[in-house]
Amino acid sequence: MDWISPVSGLVGALVGAAATYVGTHQAQAKALADARQARLEAKQDTAVATLADTFGKLQRHVRDVPGARERGLDTEESAAFTATRQTWDQKLEDLTAPARIAVGVLRDEALRARLYQTLDLLDSWQSGLEYAYRGGARSRAWVLRGVLSHAVECVGAWQREEPLPEPNHAYSEAVESVELKREEHEATAKAEAEYRQEQRAQAQGGHS
Numbered sequence: 001m002d003w004i005s006p007v008s009g010l011v012g013a014l015v016g017a018a019a020t021y022v023g024t025h026q027a028q029a030k031a032l033a034d035a036r037q038a039r040l041e042a043k044q045d046t047a048v049a050t051l052a053d054t055f056g057k058l059q060r061h062v063r064d065v066p067g068a069r070e071r072g073l074d075t076e077e078s079a080a081f082t083a084t085r086q087t088w089d090q091k092l093e094d095l096t097a098p099a100r101i102a103v104g105v106l107r108d109e110a111l112r113a114r115l116y117q118t119l120d121l122l123d124s125w126q127s128g129l130e131y132a133y134r135g136g137a138r139s140r141a142w143v144l145r146g147v148l149s150h151a152v153e154c155v156g157a158w159q160r161e162e163p164l165p166e167p168n169h170a171y172s173e174a175v176e177s178v179e180l181k182r183e184e185h186e187a188t189a190k191a192e193a194e195y196r197q198e199q200r201a202q203a204q205g206g207h208s
Contacts, residue, residue: 043105048155050102051115055152058095058122062144064088065125068133089126096122111158118151121174124181131177132170146170 066085073081096119103115121129125144132143150171154164167175 044107047102047105048159050098051151051155054095054099054102055148055155058092058099059145059148061088061091061095062148063141065140065144067140085126092122092125106158108158110164111154114154114164115151117175118147118171121147121171121178124174124178128178128181129174131180132173138170138173143170143174147174 066081066088069078069081100116100119103112103119106112106115122144125140129140129143132138133140146168147170150165150168153168157164
């Protein structure tokens with residue numbers, strides 16, 4: 001059986017080649033996976049650094065949030081108040097824009113949702129948080145600082161691989177205010193729609 005030896009050698013060579021191919025393929029796949037993981041981790045680090053910088057700037061910015069419009073302002077004073085509020089709001093938008101991009105990079109779904117909510121609350125500072133602003137200790141700056149403090153705590157908990165903390169009082173007040181304002185808008189829209197429908201019905205009845 002002299003032919004057995006060459007066949008055995010060929011089979012051995014094929015098996016060896018296959019094993020080498022599989023080993024090489026697995027090594028390449030692992031290298032690609034490791035490289036991808038490294039890129040993802042780098043993006044997470046960059047996003048967290050951006051958020052840390054932005055939240056710090058926002059904490060300083062909200063200290064000077066404009067108060068409510070006072071009654072009895074003359075035309076010049078009213079124009080100056082409006083200009084101040086618009087300038088403050090524009091800087092707020094400039095600060096939150098990079099934060100929204102950074103939040104979108106984060107892989108943790110719960111953290112993303114909480115931070116997006118935080119940014120939405122900040123965007124609602126003029127009217128959406130009206131019921132959270134109650135003067136004194138509950139000033140506008142107090143509410144906005146509380147909202148930002150909770151966001152910072154959430155990022156810290158995520159980095160420590162801990163559950164997200166419960167919202168602080170200011171954050172909860174802000175969320176409740178936005179919800180109440182939303183319900184008010186919906187109730188107003190519903191009442192207006194019913195009124196228009198009633199007016200059309202009366203007009204049709206008058207022509208019949």
